[in-house]
């Protein structure tokens with residue numbers, strides 16, 4: 001079976017370095033918020049091109065403390081998309097705010113900037129969370145123009161786009177603050193849960209650090225009410241190893257995508273915007289017989305996945321009560337029935353990517 005993702009292969013590719021990093025932490029006697037976390041925060045912030053990094057326990061917490069640090073809470077409306085990991089929307093409700101779910105651009109699958117322009121005129125939106133989905137930047141230049149003009153802070157959800165760029169600037173360096181999940185299958189993944197928030201704003205960074213650990217300014221003295229969402233030394237040490245390999249890993253993802261781009265026929269392929277460096281967290285194709293195609297591929301030994309099979313606004317926890325933008329979510333609903341994520345991870349050999357292409361071509365013939 002060709003897997004759709006393979007986090008274990010990511011461990012084996014750098015086993016000696018990762019094992020050494022783990023052994024060093026275990027022997028150090030310091031396991032929470034120490035030298036490894038501080039170094040990882042500084043190295044990751046430098047990689048993105050901003051000044052401050054705050055390591056946290058997962059991507060959902062990263063979004064939650066970013067919202068709280070900006071003072072977003074009950075009664076506040078926050079615009080994002082329905083076509084995202086449910087975590088983006090869950091974080092908005094965790095701080096007591098109200099999500100407003102916009103549709104996506106039907107070609108790029110990221111926030112429809114025209115709809116954002118419209119809703120910023122109609123409603124008192126307190127923050128906007130664009131999601132750089134699948135490794136491709138959202139229309140972040142246009143989104144920043146609109147939000148700057150409306151004086152609304154932007155929180156970038158970069159959980160699928162570690163290292164993606166628009167022009168020569170990385171995602172995560174556009175908004176007021178940016179949030180990353182470091183879940184094992186992300187482009188930069190821990191071997192467990194992890195997350196990081198980055199910002200150029202020193203005051204915001206200070207608030208984020210306090211919120212991460214009980215609102216402490218001085219140890220044991222809560223200056224504000226906070227939470228516990230610390231990143232462990234063990235994870236930070238392993239993430240520092242993986243961060244050194246991230247540029248090469250992203251290059252490898254692009255090389256696999258280039259094979260799919262060049263060789264796949266009779267199926268909808270990703271459209272990449274001008275000036276964009278896509279990092280292919282997922283390579284997502286589109287076909288109107290998606291479920292049949294997926295079942296046949298599985299029978300032929302090719303695992304696929306669907307990110308995501310049901311838009312957030314249709315899921316039982318949200319259906320009928322969550323607010324949508326003025327256009328509804330027609331593009332989101334249409335694409336969620338047709339999208340399919342192909343095998344994509346840095347250790348996937350070229351010949352396996354070619355096998356995936358051949359399997360798709362023979363399945364499509366059978367479907368017609």
Ligand SMILES: *Cc1c(COP(=O)(O)O)cnc(C)c1O
Pocket residue numbers: 058059060061084085087088131157159160181182183193194195
């Ligand atoms: C993975 C992901 C998250 C959530 O991250 P966790 O670490 O699982 O909490 C949030 N947003 C997006 C877009 C994601 O892909």
